[in-house]
Amino acid sequence: MKAFKTVSESSVEAVHLVLPNDVNLLNNLMGGQLMHWIDIAAALTASKHANSIVATVSMDSLNFKHPARLGEMVRLQSNLVSVGNTSMKIKVDVWAENLQTGNKIHTNEATLVFVALDDSGKPTPVPGLMH
Numbered sequence: 405m406k407a408f409k410t411v412s413e414s415s416v417e418a419v420h421l422v423l424p425n426d427v428n429l430l431n432n433l434m435g436g437q438l439m440h441w442i443d444i445a446a447a448l449t450a451s452k453h454a455n456s457i458v459a460t461v462s463m464d465s466l467n468f469k470h471p472a473r474l475g476e477m478v479r480l481q482s483n484l485v486s487v488g489n490t491s492m493k494i495k496v497d498v499w500a501e502n503l504q505t506g507n508k509i510h511t512n513e514a515t516l517v518f519v520a521l522d523d524s525g526k527p528t529p530v531p532g533l534m535h
C-alpha cells in the first residue's frame with residue numbers, strides 16, 4: 405500500500421441517463437435514486453484510495469438546488485476531501501445536462517464518510533492524502 409496518494413488518483417466520474425423509472429410525478433429525478441448514484445460514486449472513490457472494501461458510515465449533507473429532469477444526462481464527480489486513520493471524507497458534485505439545449509446546471513452536492521475494512525470487516529488504515 406502506498407503511504408500517500410493524490411486526490412486525482414481516486415477521482416471518479418459517473419454518468420446516467422434519467423429514465424422514466426427514475427422520476428416522480430413531476431418528471432424530476434427522485435432523491436432516493438440520486439442518493440443511490442451518489443453512494444456508488446463515493447464508494448468507488450473510497451475504494452480506489454484505500455484499495456479495500458469500504459462501508460458508508462455517514463452521508464453528512466446532500467442539497468438539492470435544482471431538479472434533474474426526465475431525459476437529461478446526470479454527471480457525478482466524486483473527489484476525496486480528507487482522510488483520517490481508517491476513514492475518508494468524500495464530496496460528490498452533480499450536474500444535469502439537457503441534451504437538446506446543451507444547458508448544464510449544477511444540481512447537487514453531497515458529503516459522505518466511508519471507512520476502509522479488512523477481510524474480516526474491521527476498520528483498516530488508509531493512505532494519507534497528498535495535496
Ligand SMILES: CC(C)(COP(=O)(O)OP(=O)(O)OC[C@H]1O[C@@H](n2cnc3c(N)ncnc32)[C@H](O)[C@@H]1OP(=O)(O)O)[C@@H](O)C(=O)NCCC(=O)NCCS
Nearest residue numbers: 458459460461462487488489490491492517519525526527
Ligand atoms: C464501519 C464500521 C465497521 C466502523 O466500526 P466502528 O466501531 O465505528 O469503528 P471505529 O470507531 O474504529 O471508527 C472507524 C472510523 O470511522 C469513523 N466513524 C465512525 N462512525 C462515523 C460517523 N458516523 N461519521 C463519521 N465518521 C465515523 C471514526 O471516526 C473512525 O475514523 P478514523 O479511523 O479515521 O479515526 C461500523 O460502524 C459499521 O459496520 N457500520 C455500518 C456500515 C454499513 O452498514 N454501511 C452501509 C452499507 S455499506
